[in-house]
Amino acid sequence: MEVNQSKFVISNSKVEECPQSNLPEYAFIGRSNVGKSSLINMLTGRKSLAKVSGKPGKTRLINHFLINDNWHLVDLPGYGYAKVSKKEKKVFQKFITDYFKKRKQLVNAFVLVDSRHEPQKIDLEFMIWLGENGIPFSLIFTKTDKLKPAALEKNLTHYKSVLMEYWEELMPLFISSSLDKTGKDDILAYIGNINQSLI
Numbered sequence: 001m002e003v004n005q006s007k008f009v010i011s012n013s014k015v016e017e018c019p020q021s022n023l024p025e026y027a028f029i030g031r032s033n034v035g036k037s038s039l040i041n042m043l044t045g046r047k048s049l050a051k052v053s054g055k056p057g058k059t060r061l062i063n064h065f066l067i068n069d070n071w072h073l074v075d076l077p078g079y080g081y082a083k084v085s086k087k088e089k090k091v092f093q094k095f096i097t098d099y100f101k102k103r104k105q106l107v108n109a110f111v112l113v114d115s116r117h118e119p120q121k122i123d124l125e126f127m128i129w130l131g132e133n134g135i136p137f138s139l140i141f142t143k144t145d146k147l148k149p150a151a152l153e154k155n156l157t158h159y160k161s162v163l164m165e166y167w168e169e170l171m172p173l174f175i176s177s178s179l180d181k182t183g184k185d186d187i188l189a190y191i192g193n194i195n196q197s198l199i
């Protein structure tokens with residue numbers, strides 16, 4: 001699938017105020033700074049459709065982007081950002097969990113993890129939570145440009161072995177680099193196939 005058109009629709013902190021249309025929707029979630037917003041820009045071929053920052057905690061709201069006039073991409077705040085206050089963390093968590101529980105249009109969540117790191121408890125817990133709530137998800141290993149191929153392979157093998165301790169079958173897995181556009185075709189083809197299956 002090609003992205004021919006992408007535009008920002010709305011930002012908000014209430015799932016009830018998200019776009020009312022029935023278009024299929026794909027959300028990007030993961031720890032702060034993992035590269036969610038950068039990936040959205042890479043997939044849409046836009047430099048700064050979604051706001052990116054070197055400092056974690058940049059994305060603070062639920063952001064809807066309309067793609068090709070027929071589906072939505074959603075950029076979400078990261079979880080596990082240590083520097084927000086406890087109160088703020090609770091508010092964040094509430095609207096993120098609310099979004100996942102209530103948003104009927106959501107057809108797939110992409111959970112992003114940094115390809116350089118060991119499996120993190122917070123990510124595994126979040127994936128388990130998605131599973132418990134019946135939300136289909138796939139995994140994207142980000143920032144692969146920062147690793148040599150052999151190191152990437154080693155990390156992926158290790159990550160998969162940890163996943164297999166929790167799941168009998170692996171979810172779809174992708175690798176990405178927003179820098180060199182790795183993963184763009186695969187991720188868009190995956191979304192395109194799901195969209196086709198919904199028609």
Ligand code: GTP
Pocket residue numbers: 031032033034035036037038039051052053054055056057058059060076077078079142143144145146176177178179
């Ligand atoms: P929050 O909105 O704070 O939760 O972060 P985010 O997950 O949206 O991350 P964002 O896209 O803002 O990127 C965080 C930092 O990582 C920025 O400095 C990006 O330039 C950098 N970054 C993101 N993706 C990649 C990548 O694929 N390769 C490299 N080398 N850097 C990346």
Ligand code: MG
Pocket residue numbers: 036037038051052058059075076077
């Ligand atoms: Mg962001």
